[in-house]
Amino acid sequence: MKRFVYIITDRNRKNLHVGMCTDLLKTLKFYGEMPTLFFDSAQQLNRLVYFEEINTEEQAMERFKMVSTFTRPQKEKMIRPVNPDWVDLTAGLKYESGVRVRPAIYGRPSIQAVRRAVAV
Incomplete structure (x- = not known):
């Protein structure tokens, strides 16, 4: 099962x-539902700025332990090459996960009904 090692920050990039998790979107939703879990409400962790997808749990745990010991400049050095503007990567993840799921065809007008309306 794949694991993710991630870095999230507040809107001011202070913290x-x-x-580490197995489902990144579910974890980010949890952070949104529990805004004062780690910090006060002014320092709400809501911006995903970096993540890595790792194949095995052992490798993910080793990477998590290593990144957790990094100083702030080391973490910034890791983030800046892949996300120089520190944009929230959550929107891209939601889009990507939506693309993989085939939309239901129920409720859509059929093409034949549209053709019949045009032909009449």
Whole structure:
């Protein structure tokens, strides 16, 4: 099962929090539902700025332990090459996960019904 090592921050980039999980979107939703879990409400962790996908649990745990010991400049050095503007990567993840799921065809107008309406 794949694991993710991630770094999230608040809107002012004051705090950097390193974590590890199996479902990144579910974890980010949890952070949104529990805004004062780690810090007060002014320092809400809500911006995913970095993540790595790792194949095995052992490798993920080793990477998590290593990144957790990094100083702030080391974490910033890791983030800046892949996300120089520190944009929230959550929107891209939600889009990507939506692309993989085939939308239901129920409720859509059929093409034949549209053709019949045009032909009449």
